[in-house]
Amino acid sequence: MTAIEASGLRKSYGDVHAVRGIDISIAAGETVALLGPNGAGKSTTIDMLLGLADPDSGEVSVFGGPPTAAVDAGFVGAMLQTGALIRDLSVRELVSMVASLYPSPLPVDEALELTGMSALADHRTQKLSGGETQRVRFAVAIVANPKLLVLDEPTVAMDVEGRRSFWATMRSLASEGRTILFATHYLEEADAYADRAILMAHGRIVADGPTNEIKAKVGTRTIRATLPDADLDALRLLPGVSSAERRGEAIALSCADSDAAIRALLAEHSQARDIEIVAAGLEQAFLELTGDGAHSEPSAVPPAEAVT
Ligand SMILES: Nc1ncnc2c1ncn2[C@@H]1O[C@H](COP(=O)(O)OP(=O)(O)O)[C@@H](O)[C@H]1O
Ligand SMILES: [Mg+2]
Incomplete structure (x- = not known):
């Protein structure tokens, strides 16, 4: 069973070629990291996989149908890089509201517990810290009880403890057979938590395979x-x-x-x-693979940013 199938995806914004023709196939149950420096095209790719952006060309299917159908059916939970939480609701009210949109949601208390938000359930969404806001977005993503979780740089605003408990929850969600795709520019996150890494640079996939194979590539x-x-x-x-x-x-x-x-x-x-x-760590593999790309094709991203 295939969770995500994309072929020939391209997307430009004016003369910025954000995604330049990529193919991705993700089987149900896989945990895959979409890894690359800022500007590589990760978020644009995710937006197309979720049906939030229309590709200029190429095809996407999610569980065998159009992404929007999979999202409407509650098969997909997403945590995007942008987008504010609805104001003037408590955390519990927001998560309950989202749960009510889907056919077989998780119990709201379970979603709050899994994301460490139980103690803050009565707080207003606009009063939360950056890391707490990320956790609420995580709760919103999982409350649909999705088969596929798509997370764009999920741990960015989290502190060390927040990250640790986030990944512990992710591991347990993955062990239940859910498919997980997460974008990151933290090489150690991809190395530690994904079965497979898809490396993107300059809008293209420069490597795709088990993290140990990617290390062996260079x-x-x-x-x-x-x-x-x-x-x-x-x-x-x-x-x-x-x-x-x-x-x-x-x-x-x-x-x-x-x-x-x-x-x-x-x-x-x-x-x-x-x-x-x-x-060689994944970091070195990554630098060599993306560094080679930079020779043939000028990039807006200086190589030093690849490791931040
Ligand atoms: N809405 C947009 N309008 C114009 N350019 C964009 C837009 N979204 C992304 N881009 C550009 O497309 C490229 C890829 O961006 P993005 O997909 O966000 O990369 P990543 O998520 O890997 O950091 C970047 O050069 C970025 O500036
Ligand atoms: Mg991004």
């Missing part, structure tokens, strides 16, 4: 060593090495095969010391 390990006089061009040619950089007296070699590389390095440069071999 140099799997980095060798660092103190080696003041070595020639970078020569290091790059060592077996197993895919790129070499210098930072002061230290060198860093990204390796496709670190076993071959370390043998060759020591054979040619026995004076190398302080040697470390570290596994």
Whole structure:
């Protein structure tokens, strides 16, 4: 059973090509991170998947039909990046009102409990902090008892404790067989909570797969060593090495095969010391994949923003 099927999606705003032709297929029960720097096109993609924005071209279906039909049926809960809560209602009134719109909602108390809002249920929506507002939006998303949850940068305004309990709730919702798609620019969130990551940059998908496969896509390990006089061009040619950089007296070699590389390095440069071999994180995979895209195609986003 497919939860989301999209093909050839494109969307421009004037001459900004926000999404440049993407295909996404998400099976029911998957937890998928849509990962990319600010401006990558994540929110535009989500808006099209939910039927909130019309693609310039391409097709979307959600549970086999148009997104709006799936939303109207209560199959989809969404937490978007923008949009204020209705004012002058208590948290409980707002969540109850949303629950009343759907055929088989969760009990309101359960939605409040799951999102940590029980103690604040009688507070007016306009009196809440940023993190509390996010939790109410989360409650609004789950009270429909949806089969698919779509969350756009859900933890942005939350503090550390808020994030921890948010992800604990997400894990339990996922374990009930719900499908979850969340956009994030926090690499560690994608790494920790998704089965699969779809990396977006400049309106395109640059990688899509299990997070461990994405790590394997670029140099799997980095060798660092103190080696003041070595020639970078020569290091790059060592077996197993895919790129070499210098930072002061230290060198860093990204390796496709670190076993071959370390043998060759020591054979040619026995004076190398302080040697470390570290596994590449998703962060490095992400920077290499999106960094390559930036060479061929100018981006409005400086590379440093990719990691904020
Ligand atoms: N309503 C809009 N009008 C004009 N440009 C927009 C609009 N929405 C998004 N964009 C532009 O489209 C690009 C992708 O934005 P967005 O989908 O919000 O990316 P992300 O969610 O990954 O940060 C950005 O360059 C952004 O400025
Ligand atoms: Mg966004």
